[in-house]
Amino acid sequence: MIVDISQKILIVGLGLLGGSYARVLKRFGFHISAITKEASSIEYALKENIIDEGSTELDERIIGEADLVIFALYPHIFVQWIEKNQKLLKSGALITDVTGVKGNIVYKIQEILRPDVEFIAAHPMAGREVSGVENSTDKLFIGANYIVTPTEKNTPEAIQTCLELGRLLGFSNVATLSPKEHDEMIGFLSQLTHCIAITLMTCNDKENMENFTGDSFRDLTRIARINDLMWSELFIENKSALLEQMNLFIDKFNELKTMLETEDIESMRKMMRHSTERRALFDKK
């Protein structure tokens, strides 16, 4: 479906991600429309030729014409939008999303959605420390991962279309995972790392530390500058998977602490060698 550029794509929520989707897809020649909260975002996107048309209202024509709708909203706002406005969607439309948690969202949306519209969930694992359509770029997805998380309710066609969308957007790795696998992976690789960074950044408020900071500390706390509204929601939406990862981390950290207390240098060295070996797997290919 997606390869047919006569079809119309609507982006709901024109921020950093929505704007970056629009930039890439517009380049391919798709008709791109947008619905978003801020008039300034629509103005900017029209001026920059990122979209063909847009509105800050629930424009029935724009919504009703879209063959593919990409929701780039906060999780709870996405659910509310579907609850209230799904009647405006075109029959046969395909909808997808960019939500960073899946188990708590995908089944909920699929349960409440009209039977003549299909939702196929996806998570573009890309971002920047800045937000807004003004910071969007058509290079955001290079080198990044795009994960499609189908359920039993999805058709093979929708899954293929969504995978193809990821490839069109320029993602370097396009894959499918179950919602549960996705949430575990995100709990570990993304959310646990943010929990660690904000803890490190706030656990010792001693003054003057910044004058002695080296690259290690800066690396570990780069993501400690965090959007509190978005991340607190993502943490809570993925609560059980994240708690599991936090517990794995605490247990291992306490093991290391015991090694230090007992000066068990051999176990400490073994853990460090394990760490060194495992880190090699994670180098950029």
Place this chain on the structure above:
Amino acid sequence: MIVDISQKILIVGLGLLGGSYARVLKRFGFHISAITKEASSIEYALKENIIDEGSTELDERIIGEADLVIFALYPHIFVQWIEKNQKLLKSGALITDVTGVKGNIVYKIQEILRPDVEFIAAHPMAGREVSGVENSTDKLFIGANYIVTPTEKNTPEAIQTCLELGRLLGFSNVATLSPKEHDEMIGFLSQLTHCIAITLMTCNDKENMENFTGDSFRDLTRIARINDLMWSELFIENKSALLEQMNLFIDKFNELKTMLETEDIESMRKMMRHSTERRALFDKK
């Protein structure tokens, strides 16, 4: 003293740090000698014109002629060297070091040292993920911190000389701290970060994670590739200060975990805002 380039500098331990010291100081015109374990290191340094002379033996002439001796050895080897070989040092010589922990080393060395030789401790906070004189560079210290940790036993002249050495080497920030302040700071900024990185790297061995890794996880685990021999020794030499920092971290991490368990979104957001504000202090100037 150090500004008099007629004086001779000996480097004991010609690895990454010792070699980088030699490169910079040789450029200023000092006579540089080296004593190290590996013949290949001496050969390389002579060929590259990093040193004027060197030996893998305890050459009595070389040691006896040095006005300033820089020990770039592992902590326990440094202490052993002084115990066994200090009789070879020139009367009136000044000695310094590069050791990454201070409280456990400085007082011990000063206690056993001959009264006609002075030890002024310093910590050059610079390094690379590679080792050996072959990887040394005269740019290693640019942007980095150099901390002198004097005690009551040090003379003002020795402290000034050591601070000047740091400036000559090209460090961007040259400062003094007490050994205790230094160890707390290092425990937090450097050692705790390494504990966190190796814990994160080893707490979940699930396969295939590397295919979904983004920049956040890579940033937090860059230092998880670690020299197990050196870091296990540094951790144990700084045991009490590091345990204190590990406990601060665990307490805060558990607070965050409780916020998540109870879905206390306001406290979570407050912690994230605190983190964001505090991180701004640590940006590179």
